[in-house]
Amino acid sequence: AGSRWLVEYRVEAIQLSITWFLTVSAYALNQRLGRLRRQRDEMQVLAETDALTGLPNRRAGLRRLGELFQAAREGGVPLSVAFVDIDHFKTINDDHGHDAGDRVLVAAAQALTGTVRGPGDAARMGGEEFLVLLPGVEGGAALRRMEALRTRLASRGAALGIDGLQLTASIGVATLARGDADASVLLRRADAAMYAAKRAGRDRVQAAEA
Numbered sequence: 772a773g774s775r776w777l778v779e780y781r782v783e784a785i786q787l788s789i790t791w792f793l794t795v796s797a798y799a800l801n802q803r804l805g806r807l808r809r810q811r812d813e814m815q816v817l818a819e820t821d822a823l824t825g826l827p828n829r830r831a832g833l834r835r836l837g838e839l840f841q842a843a844r845e846g847g848v849p850l851s852v853a854f855v856d857i858d859h860f861k862t863i864n865d866d867h868g869h870d871a872g873d874r875v876l877v878a879a880a881q882a883l884t885g886t887v888r889g890p891g892d893a894a895r896m897g898g899e900e901f902l903v904l905l906p907g908v909e910g911g912a913a914l915r916r917m918e919a920l921r922t923r924l925a926s927r928g929a930a931l932g933i934d935g936l937q938l939t940a941s942i943g944v945a946t947l948a949r950g951d952a953d954a955s956v957l958l959r960r961a962d963a964a965m966y967a968a969k970r971a972g973r974d975r976v977q978a979a980e981a
Contacts, residue, residue: 772793787941803933821895823873824880832894832902839906850947853903854965855883855920858928858939858973860899871933878927886920901916902958909944910978917942917976941968945979947954 790854819831827835836852843850857863857879878901883893883901885940892904903920905913921940928938942966951957968977 772973824895827891827894829896835891849909851905851908852961853917854961855901856941856965857899881957882923882927885912913944917944939974941965941973942976
């Protein structure tokens with residue numbers, strides 16, 4: 772009521788209230804934005820992850836291949852890729868059931884994960900087909916790595932304990948060549964080598980033609 776001290780106190784109180792309100796609002800907004808960012812990241816991971824095997828899906832695998840291809844071209848370093856196709860997968864489903872087929876795919880994914888260096892370097896391309904990315908690996912070493920994978924797949928299959936089931940794969944390997952204009956050309960060469968392995972009798976590793 773006209774007191775100078777009371778007026779000054781009221782002004783400070785209003786200023787303090789506004790400051791507190793703005794601080795709380797900024798904190799709440801920051802928390803909300805953090806939750807939205809986490810939700811966005813989780814949705815992106817889900818969108819790029821194969822639900823059954825936990826491996827990156829086709830889209831994520833092809834994006835990773837493109838990144839490695841560009842890095843190999845710019846850095847002059849080797850890059851090998853392998854296309855892996857589980858042999859007679861339809862027969863496995865027909866003879867042992869789709870649950871057994873799912874277990875085979877999970878076992879194959881685990882074998883692939885133990886073969887590559889990075890978590891994004893093995894992907895499920897769809898069905899019973901997988902992509903293996905081997906940055907910094909030359910052709911001969913890539914073939915040896917895939918032979919080791921072929922042995923590991925057989926061991927994983929035996930560990931499933933399903934009577935009469937044999938887990939084998941046809942694997943095509945291609946190493947970056949000067950004539951590979953883009954990542955799709957390298958991938959097609961690996962795919963062609965995989966089909967060549969199938970024609971040759973399956974359960975083998977085939978190098979792509981240069």
